[in-house]
Amino acid sequence: MRVSRLFMATQREIPADAEIPSHQLMLRAGLIRKCASGIYAFMPMGWKAYRKVENIIREEMDRAGAQELIMPALLPAESYQASGRWDKFGPEMFRLNDRGGRQFCLGPTHEESFTEAVRDTVRSYKQLPVTLYQIQHKYRDEKRPRFGVVRAREFVMKDAYSFDVDEAGLDKSYDAMYHAYRRIFDRLGLDYTIVDADSGAMGGSGSQEFMVKSPVGEDGICFCDACGYAANEEKAACPVPGKKEEDLKQINKIHTPDVKTIEELIAFMNTTPDKFVKTILYDIDGRIVAVMVRGDREINETKLSNLYDATEMTLASFGDVERITGAKVGFAGPVGLKEKIEVIVDNEVSVMSNFIVGANETDYHFENVNIGRDFTPDRIVDIRNAVEGDPCPKCGQPLKMARGVEVGHIFKLGTKYSDALGCVYLDKAGKENSMIMGCYGIGVSRTLAAVIEQNHDDDGIRWPRIVAPYEVVVCPTKVNDEENMGLAEKVYEDLLKAGIDVLLDDRNERPGVKFKDWDLIGIPLRITVGRRASEGIVEIKNRTTGETSELTADEAVKEATAVKE
Amino acid sequence: MRVSRLFMATQREIPADAEIPSHQLMLRAGLIRKCASGIYAFMPMGWKAYRKVENIIREEMDRAGAQELIMPALLPAESYQASGRWDKFGPEMFRLNDRGGRQFCLGPTHEESFTEAVRDTVRSYKQLPVTLYQIQHKYRDEKRPRFGVVRAREFVMKDAYSFDVDEAGLDKSYDAMYHAYRRIFDRLGLDYTIVDADSGAMGGSGSQEFMVKSPVGEDGICFCDACGYAANEEKAACPVPGKKEEDLKQINKIHTPDVKTIEELIAFMNTTPDKFVKTILYDIDGRIVAVMVRGDREINETKLSNLYDATEMTLASFGDVERITGAKVGFAGPVGLKEKIEVIVDNEVSVMSNFIVGANETDYHFENVNIGRDFTPDRIVDIRNAVEGDPCPKCGQPLKMARGVEVGHIFKLGTKYSDALGCVYLDKAGKENSMIMGCYGIGVSRTLAAVIEQNHDDDGIRWPRIVAPYEVVVCPTKVNDEENMGLAEKVYEDLLKAGIDVLLDDRNERPGVKFKDWDLIGIPLRITVGRRASEGIVEIKNRTTGETSELTADEAVKEATAVKE
Helix, strand or coil: CEHHHCCCCCCCCCCCCCCCHHHHHHHHCCCEEEEECCEEEECHHHHHHHHHHHHHHHHHHHHCCCEECECCCEEEHHHHHHHCHHHHCHHHCCEEECCCCCEEEECCCCHHHHHHHHHCCCCEHHHCCEEEEEEEEEECCCCCCECHHHECCEEEEEEEEEEECCHHHHHHHHHHHHHHHHHHHHHCCCCEEEEECCCCCCCCCCEEEEEEECCCCCEEEEECCCCCCEEECCCCCCCCCCCCCCCCCCCEEEECCCCCCHHHHHHHHCCCHHHEEEEEEEEECCEEEEEEEECCCCECHHHHHHHHCCCCEEECCHHHHHHHHCCCCCCCCCCCCCCCCEEEEECCHHHCCCEEEECCCCCEEEEEECECCCECCCEEECCECCCCCCECCCCCCECEEEEEEEEEEEEEEECHHHHHHCCEEECCCCCEEECEEEEEEEEHHHHHHHHHHHCEECCEECCCHHHCCCCEEEEECCCCCHHHHHHHHHHHHHHHHCCCCEEECCCCCCHHHHHHHHHHHCCCEEEEECCCHHHCEEEEEECCCCCEEEEEHHHHHHHHHHCCC | CEHHHCCCCCCCCCCCCCCCHHHHHHHHCCCEEEEECCEEEECHHHHHHHHHHHHHHHHHHHHCCCEECECCCEEEHHHHHHHCHHHHCHHHCCEEECCCCCEEEECCCCHHHHHHHHHCCCCEHHHCCEEEEEEEEEECCCCCCECHHHECCEEEEEEEEEEECCHHHHHHHHHHHHHHHHHHHHHCCCCEEEEECCCCCCCCCCEEEEEEECCCCCEEEEECCCCCCEEECCCCCCCCCCCCCCCCCCCEEEECCCCCCHHHHHHHHCCCHHHEEEEEEEEECCEEEEEEEECCCCECHHHHHHHHCCCCEEECCHHHHHHHHCCCCCCCCCCCCCCCCEEEEECCHHHCCCEEEECCCCCEEEEEECECCCECCCEEECCECCCCCCECCCCCCECEEEEEEEEEEEEEEECHHHHHHCCEEECCCCCEEECEEEEEEEEHHHHHHHHHHHCEECCEECCCHHHCCCCEEEEECCCCCHHHHHHHHHHHHHHHHCCCCEEECCCCCCHHHHHHHHHHHCCCEEEEECCCHHHCEEEEEECCCCCEEEEEHHHHHHHHHHCCC
16 A cells, blocks of 8 residues: 555544543554544554454454354344343443334344344254354443543444353353453463453353453452462452451440541541441432441442342432431441441451441441441441452452453353243253353454553554554655665565555655654554665664664565564 | 354245345345344354455455445434434434433434545645545435345445545546446446436436346336436436427316226226326425326336425325315316415426316316416426336437346535535645545445345355355265265365365255255355265256266366366
8 A cells, every 4th residue: 555545644642532542542543533422433544453353353253163143233122121131221222213113222232132043043952052253333322431442332342152052062162262262362462361250259160351451451350379360350259357356345426527538537536447437328220228348448339239230320319318317428327227228238347346437417427336236237248349468269368459451251141041032942852941151252442452552652553463454664765766766666566465464655754754653553564765775775673672674675575574473 | 164063044935024036035045134124134154145245345445446444333413414414314314312312323324424534634635535435334214124135224335435636536536436346246247237327417427326137126227228328217317208289179177976096087088198197296395296297107206306305205195185186185186276386297298288187176177288378387397207118318219127226326426525514625725625525335235135136046046156155065965974974074175175165064964955955045066975975976066057067076176176266
């Protein structure tokens, strides 16, 4: 491709609303274009890189025996109503009516469609197992779309679904996908961790996430160097600590005026945050619930949401808090609250004694509160976030924390969808059984962003060769000089013939301008045809290592061709 | 691929609502699956064929210098409001709101998105021309989805848009697309006609449609063997015939009781339909208009809609007809009507004399009506459908008619969108000008159906090799016989190694069952390993020609490999 004909959309400034490097660089390099909040177009350069990621995924899915098809994005409500997810998805699902008033949604994920297709096609155990997949646009009306294509409202997902006659079959299908995913992320050169995503289970194999490590990742990862345990922070189990025996002291109401934050309270009481227990009120599908964690802990909203199988969960409104506690916000506590609403206590709080809580009275707290004596929780559960140094739930050694971007998720579904939608097969004895399903997703557009997140420097992207939009750019420094341009044309033609994705920068621009563009876009190899063109000598520069060397044009072509994966 | 592992969804019965061969065969062969009215999934076998069509299109677009990108399908209302198409699209546009109440549509076509992307990227004439394209799902809430993927509500389109500095540039860009389209449809082996789609123009080059001839095509094509003129029936110009001079007779009201149809009226009056003029009332965006054509003619609703730049057009309601004419439906006529509503007269009617019309009075008609004397039309225009034998608008020879499926459309847009959306460039003198645009579409999923429409027989599909989901199927007749199955495996492996898309039918089924499946699905070559397996002899059968021959296994592999494209 000649650069004079290339649709290039690079920009010099860092876009204001782009918070993370991959988002900034995808916009600056002109790979994507924002069309609306969380909705992006891929421009030609970005689309070329995207398609290389897609092809690697397709190759590995096919190699693993999965069969590609494509489902519609516009789906009738009925399937989702049958599975119960029409209501479950809540406002995250884009919904619309057709001209006849029939309800549709834009598919957020396609368990229902695949289950129905297999139900209507497969009769006998002889036709199983089968794993089907698609690479397709998905739609989720995210509350907070951000980070460019990392958390978008329209995005591309590879979703696969396996159908087996029994658990042993599911294990095999799951394993095939597990290994395919490893090959995909290995080929992309990503540094990733596979984490346990099975809520509460200890190293279970029911669900795993593929996390690309990144300091700006949206997900927290807990891992243990001692035993290899790794889990999504959202899911990492927090065991009950041992109880320190302490004499129960007399409960005591304290006047705490002008104390608005936890920090102020701690200073006022001259104590430490672990002596304090926060009581936070949530509105879970219209019902108000009080949740209690230690003063220095955070409530894990995923665990809370799972506990209630919630569709919509928010902090309770100020009005609700004041009505229920009888006090201003900031003074909620468990004493006397139980008669009014359910009280959920984190398992760590359950072993504390003589702690401080709000008194449900403006400007007052209680000290020396104790469970059992002063209030009785409705449930004691693991409801907090794990933090660095917490004991590993598997071996007890201190956990470490990192951040990551979830690029893949594999999941043993069991019979949830096959039961709901009647997806059965006849076994050898002619008896009907529900198929055992697994589902397997890769965020394709997000994976592209993850590659950039792990491969960039101050000047721009440093594409791994395998997904670079173009592998080589040939830069003549003087396009109007016959010798210079002639040599550049020759190198370009030779590389084209060798099947290399190559650009010829035939723009009449200063070398500095050209170099800046290619460093930003991140083409792996730059061949500069400059002052030694008359000798047939060019410079070859590796974008990632920064290494340069002077070679004859033929040697440069040979080198650029040799390193092709 | 081993057939025992293949997700096959063939069905024996012809689906009730499938009217045309391609729709029936795509369902019976399990290529597609209906998810809702006009909404289909592509099953693995169909998706493989689809992707081959897509790749041919992509190759030819790239060869023509167009650059691929992808726009979102979910688009904010603002762009379409700016171009005026938000209202214009009417109920054909799927619309929805996001969780914040912002209006979106599902893109029916993407002129706006491409224009905005180019507007925000291109500054100077130096960056032009550029042609961009995408292969993407489109959404149109068709009033009457039918014929499977031929007229669907979610479908795949390749849409390209060119941007030039002047008309000469547009001509060049248009020409490049014209030739790319010819290569695409030639490579697919389609029998197609390129028709003039420029309303009213004589052989103009402003817009052309690529029509695949098919007896069940939705579109009518008029063509002239004498001069090569070809046009969509919707657009074919109908010239004014010569006027036969006739004495004007006295207008006369006739009682025509119990006459309900035109046929009955003609019988009652003992005349011919060309002596009669129909007056039909339309509701065009809320305004009632009377349209008059000769009794044996049909009103061309495309011409009528274009005349009024209509958004919604239907026949007037019975209530409106009775209110305006003062008579029951069936007795509308022009005399006295003009004071109430606009009267549009077909140019053929304008040269008629002494004709019969409704009298705007139940059970009465007028005979010997004449324009000018008895009523004055508001407009005399070409508003009828051309029919077989009509004079060619170019050379006057009789037109022929055929039916076709529109698979491609190329169109010179000019500055309609660049003016509306401010898509300008700076010329050499530093002056701002609107870019000159063209747009170019191919219905990708529809093209696949057109290939089937032209390649099938009573037993099923006869795929051209280039788009067949699999090129060869190897059928052992006895899968439990070691010799038979061993030879089949060898042929299969040899073909796999040669890069052929090959199936091994390892199902334990009777040969007749297998043959029926592959004839239906239409695999171009079948290699049967049967009774002469012990001699190393197999049978090779060509699905399209029906030719069979017995060959050694190696010869069969050689033949199957040699005919590749």
